[in-house]
Amino acid sequence: MVGISSLIFGPVAWLILLPGSILLAMHLYRRRRPESLTGLQGAKMGAVTGLMSFAFFAVFLGTFVTFDYGQYKQLIETALASNPSTAQQLTQTLPPGTNVVALVTVTIFVSTLMILLTVGTISGALAAVLVRDRPNP
Numbered sequence: 469m470v471g472i473s474s475l476i477f478g479p480v481a482w483l484i485l486l487p488g489s490i491l492l493a494m495h496l497y498r499r500r501r502p503e504s505l506t507g508l509q510g511a512k513m514g515a516v517t518g519l520m521s522f523a524f525f526a527v528f529l530g531t532f533v534t535f536d537y538g539q540y541k542q543l544i545e546t547a548l549a550s551n552p553s554t555a556q557q558l559t560q561t562l563p564p565g566t567n568v569v570a571l572v573t574v575t576i577f578v579s580t581l582m583i584l585l586t587v588g589t590i591s592g593a594l595a596a597v598l599v600r601d602r603p604n605p
Contacts, residue, residue, distance in 0.1 A: 486521055486584065487591035490514045494595050505596040514592020518584040525580055533573065544569050 493513060494505065533540050548555040548568070558568065577596075 482589060482591050486518065486587050487595070490517050490523075490588060491595050491599065493517060494592070494599070507593045507597045508599045510596020511589045511593040512589070514588040514595070515585055516588075517592070518586075518588025521580045521582045521588070526577065529573075529576070541569050548572075569582070 490510075490513065494510065497513070498505070548558070562568070562571070
């Protein structure tokens with residue numbers, strides 16, 4: 469049950485927690501350096517935060533795949549079996565002997581990297597431009 473809920477709520481948590489962590493990082497940065505941030509600086513901070521988030525994701529997914537490959541393979545096969553038209557289309561387009569589990573894993577890594585970098589960069593740029601700290605009295 470925990471695995472299913474993490475699969476369901478995981479992407480939603482990324483879209484909530486990543487911008488929240490970027491806002492917190494910018495707030496802490498502004499406390500030490502009171503000058504305002506430009507959109508480019510915010511985008512860079514957001515991209516770095518997204519890249520660090522991907523690094524943690526990659527370590528955890530890599531550890532899960534390494535230590536419990538059988539369960540991971542069964543999870544991928546179950547997901548493909550629940551959508552037979554997509555699985556059939558996938559097997560028809562791939563050359564014979566292609567490791568579908570490896571292909572799905574690489575696709576997960578690449579798409580997660582792109583999503584985290586995009587959300588991080590956009591969140592950072594928006595946070596730097598739109599959120600201004602009030603000066604301390």
